[in-house]
Amino acid sequence: MKLFLADWIHLDRAFVPDAAVLVDDDGRIVATGPREAVRARPDALAAEVVDLEGKALLPGTISAHSHSFQVLLRGTSDHPASFRDWVKQHLYPLVERLDHESLEAGALLCFAQMARAGVTSVGEFHYLQNAPDDYAPDADRLAEIVIGAARRVGIRIAFLRAIYDVQERFGQARMVEPPAQSAEHIRALAARYRDDPFVHVMPAPHSLHGATREAIELGAGLARELGTRWHIHLAEQRGDVGYAERFHQATPLRVLDRWGLVDERLVAVHGIWLDAGEQKLLAERKAALVSNPSTNQILGDGIAPLSELVALGVPVALGTDLNQSPSVFQEMRQAEMLQRVHHLRMGMIPTAGGGAPDPQRLFDMGTRHGATVLDLAAGVLEPGRFFDAVALDLSDPSLLPGSLLGGTAILSAVTCCVVGKSAVRDTFVGGRPVIRDGKLVNLTWLEVVERLKKAKALPRLEGVPGAR
Numbered sequence: 001m002k003l004f005l006a007d008w009i010h011l012d013r014a015f016v017p018d019a020a021v022l023v024d025d026d027g028r029i030v031a032t033g034p035r036e037a038v039r040a041r042p043d044a045l046a047a048e049v050v051d052l053e054g055k056a057l058l059p060g061t062i063s064a065h066s067h068s069f070q071v072l073l074r075g076t077s078d079h080p081a082s083f084r085d086w087v088k089q090h091l092y093p094l095v096e097r098l099d100h101e102s103l104e105a106g107a108l109l110c111f112a113q114m115a116r117a118g119v120t121s122v123g124e125f126h127y128l129q130n131a132p133d134d135y136a137p138d139a140d141r142l143a144e145i146v147i148g149a150a151r152r153v154g155i156r157i158a159f160l161r162a163i164y165d166v167q168e169r170f171g172q173a174r175m176v177e178p179p180a181q182s183a184e185h186i187r188a189l190a191a192r193y194r195d196d197p198f199v200h201v202m203p204a205p206h207s208l209h210g211a212t213r214e215a216i217e218l219g220a221g222l223a224r225e226l227g228t229r230w231h232i233h234l235a236e237q238r239g240d241v242g243y244a245e246r247f248h249q250a251t252p253l254r255v256l257d258r259w260g261l262v263d264e265r266l267v268a269v270h271g272i273w274l275d276a277g278e279q280k281l282l283a284e285r286k287a288a289l290v291s292n293p294s295t296n297q298i299l300g301d302g303i304a305p306l307s308e309l310v311a312l313g314v315p316v317a318l319g320t321d322l323n324q325s326p327s328v329f330q331e332m333r334q335a336e337m338l339q340r341v342h343h344l345r346m347g348m349i350p351t352a353g354g355g356a357p358d359p360q361r362l363f364d365m366g367t368r369h370g371a372t373v374l375d376l377a378a379g380v381l382e383p384g385r386f387f388d389a390v391a392l393d394l395s396d397p398s399l400l401p402g403s404l405l406g407g408t409a410i411l412s413a414v415t416c417c418v419v420g421k422s423a424v425r426d427t428f429v430g431g432r433p434v435i436r437d438g439k440l441v442n443l444t445w446l447e448v449v450e451r452l453k454k455a456k457a458l459p460r461l462e463g464v465p466g467a468r
């Protein structure tokens with residue numbers, strides 16, 4: 001047993017002073033509440049006390065959509081002329097070159113950086129299944145490298161295993177496989193990790209342009225069979241609507257609806273170009289959405305109708321997607337700022353659905369709803385869920401002076417100010433420390449850097465003196 005104490009603890013929907021969280025040896029929360037009451041419990045008497053003095057303790061954030069290897073694009077592909085150029089000149093060439101060591105180096109960088117930013121769970125949407133060079137099936141090894149990197153860092157991973165069976169371009173050769181083969185692999189992976197609380201396997205047919213109807217139906221069927229939700233990229237770019245209309249004679253969500261696939265197991269990723277009828281449909285069927293505000297800006301995708309969806313009661317989670325700067329605190333802020341710029345009004349998501357402005361609505365997107373869409377017992381500090389938590393330094397410049405006031409001022413600052421990396425002092429996953437005093441516990445940053453230096457897949461700069 002461990003007893004966590006902090007100046008302020010986010011319990012249910014508010015920061016509470018002088019509270020405590022009791023965590024069992026499996027990393028599950030046993031009790032929360034006023035410090036003295038929790039301390040007086042018979043099962044707390046012999047607990048190891050972890051006193052996070054001067055800090056606020058809150059649920060760890062959840063990046064519900066990530067492609068970890070895309071961190072390797074940083075520094076060489078930030079300013080392409082267009083999305084098309086980004087894909088053709090940067091993304092696909094990287095995919096072509098990506099060997100095992102480079103994949104692992106990228107995943108370690110991504111997950112370690114996430115942990116340092118207060119992310120405790122990632123939904124890793126993984127679509128590399130074949131070896132470089134000869135495109136021989138290599139799905140098992142590639143999956144284990146990515147899952148292994150998350151375990152090495154210590155964060156929880158929902159492995160969103162793609163089903164991808166459409167190849168239109170050369171760069172997709174590493175992604176495609178027959179759906180039956182994907183299904184076999186997903187079943188095997190799910191069985192392998194059934195008893196592992198740190199790894200959860202979910203089917204993820206890639207998109208309407210990357211997967212056939214057969215593959216998408218297979219993914220949804222596997223989700224029913226395995227008792228999970230399933231994820232699919234949907235209506236990310238305006239062109240995705242035209243594609244769906246051209247090849248399936250309907251808008252993206254209506255295509256899935258025609259196939260009978262819109263229900264509470266569906267998690268649509270992006271949904272930027274869902275029309276008003278589709279937004280209502282998502283709500284009526286109790287499906288969920290993952291939004292990736294930073295990536296949507298970087299790629300020029302557009303602005304997702306988040307205040308509308310939140311008002312309709314759709315659980316909206318957040319993802320860091322291409323991971324240019326993977327911080328879910330940042331995504332909370334970006335989600336709200338895009339709504340403000342789009343609607344020319346302040347207080348968009350905090351007032352969505354009516355009532356007084358409540359920043360908890362933004363906070364839920366990066367915590368509670370992330371856990372929902374990834375089927376994880378996390379995202380809230382309450383009994384029965386895993387103790388996945390982050391401790392923020394109340395004296396950090398990025399949170400001062402609101403952090404001194406406590407309560408709602410902390411929640412306000414965390415969801416709207418840029419939470420400095422220096423503010424994240426400790427990160428715990430299932431009760432185990434992953435970051436302590438701002439440093440990785442399970443590996444060193446030096447190792448991450450050394451792995452990257454050896455990553456052969458990193459792009460080379462031509463004609464720059466001193467560049468590798």
Ligand SMILES: [Zn+2]
Binds near residue numbers: 065067125233321
């Ligand atoms: Zn994606």
